[in-house]
Amino acid sequence: MSYVFFGLSQVLFPLAFLYANEYRIHTLETSLIRGIVSIILNLAIIRYYDMPLDYKYDTNFYNISKRNIIVVIHGLAITAAQFYLPLPIVHTINFFSPIFIFVIDYFENGVRINKTQFYFLLLSVFGVLCTINS
Numbered sequence: 001m002s003y004v005f006f007g008l009s010q011v012l013f014p015l016a017f018l019y020a021n022e023y024r025i026h027t028l029e030t031s032l033i034r035g036i037v038s039i040i041l042n043l044a045i046i047r048y049y050d051m052p053l054d055y056k057y058d059t060n061f062y063n064i065s066k067r068n069i070i071v072v073i074h075g076l077a078i079t080a081a082q083f084y085l086p087l088p089i090v091h092t093i094n095f096f097s098p099i100f101i102f103v104i105d106y107f108e109n110g111v112r113i114n115k116t117q118f119y120f121l122l123l124s125v126f127g128v129l130c131t132i133n134s
Contacts, residue, residue, distance in 0.1 A: 027076065
């Protein structure tokens with residue numbers, strides 16, 4: 001189920017940027033719409049699987065809040081960049097996100113990656129390099 005949503009998001013995410021760029025929708029409006037849809041979808045998934053919404057430890061809430069702030073800043077920056085940079089460059093920068101996540105997680109939390117993750121990270125770097133060169 002998560003793979004379906006991931007694949008769908010990878011298709012709809014660039015289309016949302018194209019639509020906003022074509023009709024010159026303001027950056028804040030675009031980000032708010034994406035955020036509201038994301039919250040509603042996550043809440044529906046949580047309710048479907050009957051998961052609790054409470055946090056037992058304050059560190060979990062702190063880490064999730066920190067992550068969400070970074071995601072909001074990333075979303076605003078990518079949305080604003082589409083008005084100043086060509087869209088292929090914006091999407092190339094956005095495709096570096098998984099690589100940045102591994103690097104930040106390593107330096108901030110000391111999380112090491114296993115062999116399978118390393119191979120997929122190399123595949124991701126290769127894909128971004130192919131995107132840059134084309």
